[in-house]
Amino acid sequence: MVRDLGTSLLGHDLKNPVIPASGTFGFGWEFAEYYDIDILGSMSLKGTTAEARYGNPLPRIAECTAGLINAIGLQNPGVKAVIEEEIPRLSRVYHDKVIANVGGHSVEEYVMTASAFNTCDKVFAVELNISCPNVKGGGMAFGTDPEIAKNLVYEVKKSVTKPLIVKLSPNVTSIADMARAVADGGADAVSLINTLVGMRIDLRTRKPVISVRTGGFSGPAVFPVAVRMVSEVARAVSLPVVGIGGVSSARDVIEMMMAGACAVQVGAANLVDPFACKRIIEELPSVMEELNINSLKEIIGVANA
Amino acid sequence: MRQQTLTLLSCRSLNASVYELILAGAEEMRAGQFVELSVPGFYLRRPISVADSEEGRLTLLVKEVGEGTKKLCTLQEGARLDVLTSLGRGFDLSARSPLLVGGGIGCAPLYKLAKDFVAAGVRPRAVLGFRNAEEIYYAEEFARYCDVTVATDDGSRGVKGNAVSVAEGIPHDRFYACGPQIMLRAAAQKLGEGEVSLEARMGCGFGACMGCSIVTVNGYARVCKEGPVFDAKEVVW
Numbered sequence: 001m002v003r004d005l006g007t008s009l010l011g012h013d014l015k016n017p018v019i020p021a022s023g024t025f026g027f028g029w030e031f032a033e034y035y036d037i038d039i040l041g042s043m044s045l046k047g048t049t050a051e052a053r054y055g056n057p058l059p060r061i062a063e064c065t066a067g068l069i070n071a072i073g074l075q076n077p078g079v080k081a082v083i084e085e086e087i088p089r090l091s092r093v094y095h096d097k098v099i100a101n102v103g104g105h106s107v108e109e110y111v112m113t114a115s116a117f118n119t120c121d122k123v124f125a126v127e128l129n130i131s132c133p134n135v136k137g138g139g140m141a142f143g144t145d146p147e148i149a150k151n152l153v154y155e156v157k158k159s160v161t162k163p164l165i166v167k168l169s170p171n172v173t174s175i176a177d178m179a180r181a182v183a184d185g186g187a188d189a190v191s192l193i194n195t196l197v198g199m200r201i202d203l204r205t206r207k208p209v210i211s212v213r214t215g216g217f218s219g220p221a222v223f224p225v226a227v228r229m230v231s232e233v234a235r236a237v238s239l240p241v242v243g244i245g246g247v248s249s250a251r252d253v254i255e256m257m258m259a260g261a262c263a264v265q266v267g268a269a270n271l272v273d274p275f276a277c278k279r280i281i282e283e284l285p286s287v288m289e290e291l292n293i294n295s296l297k298e299i300i301g302v303a304n305a
Numbered sequence: 306m307r308q309q310t311l312t313l314l315s316c317r318s319l320n321a322s323v324y325e326l327i328l329a330g331a332e333e334m335r336a337g338q339f340v341e342l343s344v345p346g347f348y349l350r351r352p353i354s355v356a357d358s359e360e361g362r363l364t365l366l367v368k369e370v371g372e373g374t375k376k377l378c379t380l381q382e383g384a385r386l387d388v389l390t391s392l393g394r395g396f397d398l399s400a401r402s403p404l405l406v407g408g409g410i411g412c413a414p415l416y417k418l419a420k421d422f423v424a425a426g427v428r429p430r431a432v433l434g435f436r437n438a439e440e441i442y443y444a445e446e447f448a449r450y451c452d453v454t455v456a457t458d459d460g461s462r463g464v465k466g467n468a469v470s471v472a473e474g475i476p477h478d479r480f481y482a483c484g485p486q487i488m489l490r491a492a493a494q495k496l497g498e499g500e501v502s503l504e505a506r507m508g509c510g511f512g513a514c515m516g517c518s519i520v521t522v523n524g525y526a527r528v529c530k531e532g533p534v535f536d537a538k539e540v541v542w
Contacts, residue, residue, distance in 0.1 A: 054518070
């Protein structure tokens with residue numbers, strides 16, 4: 001029988017739940033050279049700020065067991081170039097709508113960048129990155145203090161017309177409290193988890209591997225943490241949840257959905273296997289068959305009862 | 306870029322830390338391009354420059370710098386490796402009197418370049434720089450395709466001095482350098498027109514993560530995608 005891979009997020013139908021995570025797929029169009037990216041459920045574009053940013057000095061990458069640390073620092077060409085150059089380029093090779101991911105240093109910057117997508121038809125939702133651990137003086141404070149997070153979401157909602165997904169940080173005592181706070185602020189959905197703050201030391205030089213000392217840890221090693229947090233958040237709020245964190249296979253996608261995710265983002269896996277999302281989508285029907293799942297929609301949150 | 310499964314034909318030690326790996330089943334690649342190898346037990350792939358690529362045989366010269374490359378250099382013949390091939394932009398072979406300047410493991414990608422120049426009817430000159438005689442590798446192989454000058458920092462073999470200072474005395478219309486950053490910067494300042502092949506810690510190796518971005522006079526560029534070969538004048542040193 002035909003297995004139904006479809007799901008929906010914020011009223012937008014996705015042909016499958018697999019979405020490349022922000023920062024691991026560029027602005028998408030470059031991947032069209034490698035395979036037909038129209039198979040993807042959607043994509044979350046590279047984190048965008050008001051102005052162009054170079055990001056952090058090199059090295060920005062450190063390897064870990066079953067994962068990596070990155071400290072890119074939100075390198076991006078700025079929101080104007082994203083809307084005028086990157087998204088039109090993507091539209092030629094990807095025909096579904098996408099998620100714009102927005103970073104910032106101040107409430108004003110978040111508002112300005114997020115609202116710039118109001119008139120961009122290609123974007124069906126804005127994902128607010130309030131949890132980037134790699135940008136000094138920004139991002140992280142918004143993601144770790146419930147009151148600050150709530151206020152930011154409230155201010156952004158006033159001027160943004162697209163549905164708002166708030167991307168949560170795992171670097172908090174209670175991610176459920178953070179989810180409740182952003183729900184109070186007016187978030188339409190939450191996505192989690194962003195990376196865990198980590199650090200590696202070069203034993204020969206006796207210095208941190210990453211130029212800015214610490215970075216965000218992701219990869220298969222964080223998957224169990226992500227599943228736990230997705231489940232906690234799904235039980236704490238009634239908003240749609242997008243599951244992120246170490247997803248590398250069709251089985252991982254199904255586990256995330258059972259924990260309460262209505263869609264799933266794939267991040268680190270794209271960096272070690274450029275065909276990861278394609279492989280996962282192709283694997284899904286046979287894994288669903290094995291597990292007696294007719295439709296992915298029917299398993300969302302089944303483990304939370 | 307292609308994802309290929311390659312078979313390790315041989316792995317031999319060239320000196321205390323450099324190994325020559327020959328793999329079968331690879332598509333033909335350009336001089337200056339690189340591959341990303343998946344090493345069993347390690348999460349990130351390892352970017353390694355193409356030392357030679359001919360008739361499906363891929364030669365890699367690998368320096369043991371950490372646990373991942375150590376594992377790579379101890380793989381048994383017949384091992385099957387998951388490899389992303391044909392990554393990055395290669396060298397431009399427009400020189401009529403090319404000078405290849407290598408430092409340490411940076412000599413590796415210049416070998417294929419030397420062969421390609423010879424195939425195009427141009428015999429290049431090369432300066433291969435090493436810290437000492439023990440670290441020299443592939444000097445005889447290079448000598449088949451170019452006029453080689455070996456330089457060592459301590460003078461234990463060849464000319465005493467660094468590769469760039471030796472290269473300054475050799476006539477050329479364009480240089481092609483690969484080696485430590487400090488050597489490449491000196492080459493860009495002293496050797497006129499030329500190209501440099503840069504190294505960086507990479508996340509993906511195919512342009513997705515921005516883990517290896519550098520600043521150039523034309524804006525930001527990814528070592529893995531717009532590079533690893535850059536015009537020497539383009540790089541902001």
